[in-house]
Amino acid sequence: MSSEGGHATGAPGVADAVSASPRDARIYREIVDAIVDHRLRPGARLPEDALSEVFGVSRTGIRKVLQRLALERLVTIRPRRGAQVSRPSxxxxxxxxxxxxxxxxxxxxxxxxxxxxxxxxxxxxxxxxxxxxxxxxxxxxxxxxxxxxxxxxxxxxxxxxxxxxxxxxxxxxxxxxxxxxxxxxxxxxxxxxxxxxxxxxxxxxxxxxxxxxxxxxxxxxSLDFAGGEEVTPDFEAIFFGEAARGTAAGQ
Missing domain, CATH: 1.20.120.530 (GntR ligand-binding domain-like)
Structure with a gap:
């Protein structure tokens, strides 16, 4: 969601909101894009081990990204249940x-x-x-x-x-x-x-x-306030499948 032409906003885009390594910023941006594009649905579980395997990084690195997403309310982290994409009330x-x-x-x-x-x-x-x-x-x-x-x-x-x-x-x-x-x-x-x-x-x-x-x-x-169930998504397909590559190419 970057600016196109005109005045440069100068805004630290979401991916630059806090100090992060280029690798962490990339993973953060990919997860945010997957949420915004609805490839990761609200309620989807985000296990650290599965994400660390998909992105080829340590669980510690994934945990830092998830904590940052939790600060921005895009992810909810619960004790003993782990992280999941937030489902706003x-x-x-x-x-x-x-x-x-x-x-x-x-x-x-x-x-x-x-x-x-x-x-x-x-x-x-x-x-x-x-x-x-x-x-x-x-x-x-x-x-x-x-x-x-x-x-x-x-x-x-x-x-x-x-x-x-x-x-x-x-x-x-x-x-x-x-x-x-x-x-x-x-x-x-x-x-x-x-x-x-x-x-x-x-x-x-x-x-x-x-x-x-x-x-x-x-x-x-236009919103119809209703619920839904928690799921564990196929991260390989979301981040490295054809649809994900197509979305990234269009950005």
Whole structure:
């Protein structure tokens, strides 16, 4: 979910949030991408021994990555049960969207103050790629591109802390959609994000903020709060199978 063109956000992407070796950062990024892309589903168990074998590193190295993911609420670690992909509660889901309303909608005046042609082109390109993914039925890719649009949008405000916060919130939103969502919860009907870009380009701050408020509210309203069972995934297929390689190539 990196920025594309326009203002560099300067944000320490999620993978750089804390000091980590290049190897640990790579493993961290691969697990985050698998969660966001829904290859690792909420509730999936993450045994240290299985992950250390797949990635060819020690259990200590895997434990460091899992602890970092737990700090960001993407993973839950329980005594004697180990780690698993987090399954947000209905209350947590609502809180995530409330935080997104505050952070994203509140950033609109600053976004518009800094908005330029490069930002317009970058956001329009993301919106178009998302639309293509939706038309192909590639829901996981559409979710990832939707998150990238929101992070890129807030990045225009040139506030590193805010951008990193929204990046974390969009990752949590992907988890929430995986648990409670339906095909229409990808967030965005085809072309919807593209409707926001002209409002930003023309400096319509109040209209753009109202649009974004409604947009996030409709995603939340599409959720159906229900549960699911815990599973242990096939890590070899997730991280080194054809689908995983295809996803990585598209990023």
């Amino acid at each position: 209905a209350r947590e889901a609502r809180n995530v969207f409330a935080a997104r309303q505050l952070a994203e909608c509140g950033s609109i005046p600053e976004v518009i103050a800094r908005f330029d042609g490069a930002d317009e082109r970058a956001l329009q390109a993301l919106a178009e790629r998302e639309c293509v993914a939706q038309q192909r039925g590639a829901q996981s890719e559409a979710i990832r591109l939707s998150a990238a649009f929101h992070v890129r949008l807030v990045g225009v405000a040139d506030n590193d802390i805010l951008t990193s916060f929204v990046e974390q919130l969009t990752s949590l939103s992907s988890l929430i959609i995986a648990v409670y969502g339906s095909p229409r919860s990808v967030g965005c009907d085809c072309g919807e994000h593209g409707d926001l870009v002209p409002l930003l380009a023309s400096g319509q701050a109040s209209v753009a903020r109202e649009w974004l408020t409604d947009h996030l509210s409709r995603i939340e309203a």
